[in-house]
Amino acid sequence: MTAAATIPGAGRPRRLGRALPGAFWALILLTPAFVSLASVSFYPIVNGLYLSLTNTSLITQDQDFIGFSNYVQLWGDPQFWNAWWHTMWFTAASTVLETVIGLGMALILCEAFKGRGLVRAAMLVPWAMPTVVTSKMFGWLFDGQNGIVNYILLHAGLIDQNINWYGSPDTAMITIIIADVWKTTPFMALLLLTGLQTVPNSLIEAARMDGAKGWITFWHIRLPLLTPTLLIAGLFRALDAFRVFDLVYVLTGGGPADSTETLSTLSYKVLFSTLQFGYGSAVSTAMFITEGIIALVFVVFLVRQIRRAQ
Amino acid sequence: MTDMKKRPTAAPKPVGHVTIADRRQFLIGSAGLLGAAAFGAGTSLGIGRARAQSRAEISFASAAFFGKETFGDLIKAFNESQDRILVKNIELPPPSSSTEVYQGLVQQLARRNGTPDVFSQDVIWIAGFAAAGWALPLDEYFPADKRSAYFTGTLNACTYGGKLTALPWFMDSGMFYYRKDVLEKHGGKVPENWADMAIIAAAAQKAGDVDFGYLWQGKQAEVLVCDAVEIITSNNGAILAPDGKSSLINQKGAVEAIQFLHDTIATTKISPQDVLSWDEEPSRQPFTSGKAMFMRNWSYVYPIAQDAKASQVVDKVGVAPLPSFPGGKSSACLGGYQLGVNANSKQREAAIELLTWLSSTETQHRIALNFGLAPTRPALFQDEQIKKEQPFMASLEKVFTGATARPITPQYAKVTLALQSGISKALVSGKVQAEMDTLADQINKIVA
Numbered sequence: 001m002t003a004a005a006t007i008p009g010a011g012r013p014r015r016l017g018r019a020l021p022g023a024f025w026a027l028i029l030l031t032p033a034f035v036s037l038a039s040v041s042f043y044p045i046v047n048g049l050y051l052s053l054t055n056t057s058l059i060t061q062d063q064d065f066i067g068f069s070n071y072v073q074l075w076g077d078p079q080f081w082n083a084w085w086h087t088m089w090f091t092a093a094s095t096v097l098e099t100v101i102g103l104g105m106a107l108i109l110c111e112a113f114k115g116r117g118l119v120r121a122a123m124l125v126p127w128a129m130p131t132v133v134t135s136k137m138f139g140w141l142f143d144g145q146n147g148i149v150n151y152i153l154l155h156a157g158l159i160d161q162n163i164n165w166y167g168s169p170d171t172a173m174i175t176i177i178i179a180d181v182w183k184t185t186p187f188m189a190l191l192l193l194t195g196l197q198t199v200p201n202s203l204i205e206a207a208r209m210d211g212a213k214g215w216i217t218f219w220h221i222r223l224p225l226l227t228p229t230l231l232i233a234g235l236f237r238a239l240d241a242f243r244v245f246d247l248v249y250v251l252t253g254g255g256p257a258d259s260t261e262t263l264s265t266l267s268y269k270v271l272f273s274t275l276q277f278g279y280g281s282a283v284s285t286a287m288f289i290t291e292g293i294i295a296l297v298f299v300v301f302l303v304r305q306i307r308r309a310q
Numbered sequence: 311m312t313d314m315k316k317r318p319t320a321a322p323k324p325v326g327h328v329t330i331a332d333r334r335q336f337l338i339g340s341a342g343l344l345g346a347a348a349f350g351a352g353t354s355l356g357i358g359r360a361r362a363q364s365r366a367e368i369s370f371a372s373a374a375f376f377g378k379e380t381f382g383d384l385i386k387a388f389n390e391s392q393d394r395i396l397v398k399n400i401e402l403p404p405p406s407s408s409t410e411v412y413q414g415l416v417q418q419l420a421r422r423n424g425t426p427d428v429f430s431q432d433v434i435w436i437a438g439f440a441a442a443g444w445a446l447p448l449d450e451y452f453p454a455d456k457r458s459a460y461f462t463g464t465l466n467a468c469t470y471g472g473k474l475t476a477l478p479w480f481m482d483s484g485m486f487y488y489r490k491d492v493l494e495k496h497g498g499k500v501p502e503n504w505a506d507m508a509i510i511a512a513a514a515q516k517a518g519d520v521d522f523g524y525l526w527q528g529k530q531a532e533v534l535v536c537d538a539v540e541i542i543t544s545n546n547g548a549i550l551a552p553d554g555k556s557s558l559i560n561q562k563g564a565v566e567a568i569q570f571l572h573d574t575i576a577t578t579k580i581s582p583q584d585v586l587s588w589d590e591e592p593s594r595q596p597f598t599s600g601k602a603m604f605m606r607n608w609s610y611v612y613p614i615a616q617d618a619k620a621s622q623v624v625d626k627v628g629v630a631p632l633p634s635f636p637g638g639k640s641s642a643c644l645g646g647y648q649l650g651v652n653a654n655s656k657q658r659e660a661a662i663e664l665l666t667w668l669s670s671t672e673t674q675h676r677i678a679l680n681f682g683l684a685p686t687r688p689a690l691f692q693d694e695q696i697k698k699e700q701p702f703m704a705s706l707e708k709v710f711t712g713a714t715a716r717p718i719t720p721q722y723a724k725v726t727l728a729l730q731s732g733i734s735k736a737l738v739s740g741k742v743q744a745e746m747d748t749l750a751d752q753i754n755k756i757v758a
Contacts, residue, residue, distance in 0.1 A: 059723070255587070259738075274724050
């Protein structure tokens, strides 16, 4: 490491830098980020796809390439379709409810009133709670014997005997959806609130000058301008709801009678209880594909929306 | 390890003259230290290393149980009791995280590198481990005369393909809890068959002495399979045929039994509909708060029921074998942990020695006193000290004697998921025969 050796060496990269486009250096500088992303995100996905084409199982010690056999089996597996439909139903119901209620909350929070800051902060509490805690809490609220929900309904005369919310296939999924709505509506409200605040006040004032009442202003001015935000928020929410795991796992474990089994709990069982990594990967790949389709539907609407705006 | 020996010579050099060689030596030394720390976690580092040269080193992995001491303390006691073997304790999660314990064990055993040499396992994993070739057959080390000291049910669960592939350690089983004071009013005799149980339960419920007649666990979870095994076996039914290659769950014995469970909710109404979403704890709470007449649960409930801080029914609770159907005999589902040796262990003799020590009368005695876990040796239930310090255990011997294993098959993990789903469907819909037919088809496909 003598001084004589370093001087010519130091000159070269600078000349090289001038010769090559800036994109090259950008690429070099991005490489570490790219490598880390590839190793934690790209590799697991590819490996998962590969595993789904094998019969890998820790128990039998098999790991042969079997092509699409797992997918053929999956296609004829009633457990899978049962979980698929439940997941779709959960996703649709919770996304719609959360969007509608969230929009209502956003509209209220958009108005100026006393203590608005406090309400906005308080509103976020459910969303800030860990889902496991929420799950336990709803477990107690809807407890068949000691739950406060039954207590209130009973004393209000709405029911004449306790409902066993988590023990009946008719109510178990509904209860889980209620828990999810409680937890995630604030998130939607927050997203939609930011969307509402981008609607120029001048437009609304102009409409009011023209004699438009509140409902008409909402329907003809706010809502159309809010649609892209609604679609993006809905997309986020739908993709997240599709992965629901902790609520179901803590509250019902997929029962009773498989009525709350979702794709996440099913793939967890196949992967980690029966240790069939091949078939389990096929289940999670199927989830991945379904999520892709859901995203595509939203994107189609978004693109159409943007074209119309143009 | 060689780096470790060098370190002391490098360390005393004066700090003021740190050379590159010193630095390197230090780095190697600390890397070695880190490695050793990871390797020797649990053993006292210095002493362990000094004696390690002359001792056979093996490892022991187990779910973490706690009591007056831990399994780490137990292993320490073994290490101190002799000077030929040094055991490293690998602690897995507690048994309440059973799936994680299972994954931890499978991942290590699947590597086939001999670690851990000895491990403890839930009874339902034994067949799978044996079929995968991970468990060493123990027949030559434990001949018939040594085996006769254990409960038969536990030994059966430890046997796969005619070979002993695990050694009984400590056990648990399903049992029938009842309220002595309420029973006094309604006949006084502990019911021995299910029909009598239902009649007494309904009477007590009707008289307003209790809110619930009979509590059990109907949640779609492992415990539902245990409840089902008990009631099916008590009607001379079975889930799998003796050869383990086909299912008998749609036969008369099993269908009648599941029908009975359904009727407790739908017809006789001695059980609240809530049992369909209850596992152990939710069903235990109403019982210990005095709201129920009978309950099926594990042995852990007894000490809680006798604890005035947690229970409204101190001294009012009795334990008996579960009832049976006419012509059948009482059956309790076998739980608990058993010991196994890794088939790839490089220190087979040392592993067997540890195994023998862990399952010995003395160690089981210690486990019964310090952990409250029941022995697998019937003789220990007569022990005066255990009778005095853990009075519930002695009264439970009868229950443990007939404990029945869940289906013994290497495909247990798949079978249990199918059972949980199928039985839950039958209980919810009441179409027991139809659901059991579907379930039998599914299980046949899995085990064939």
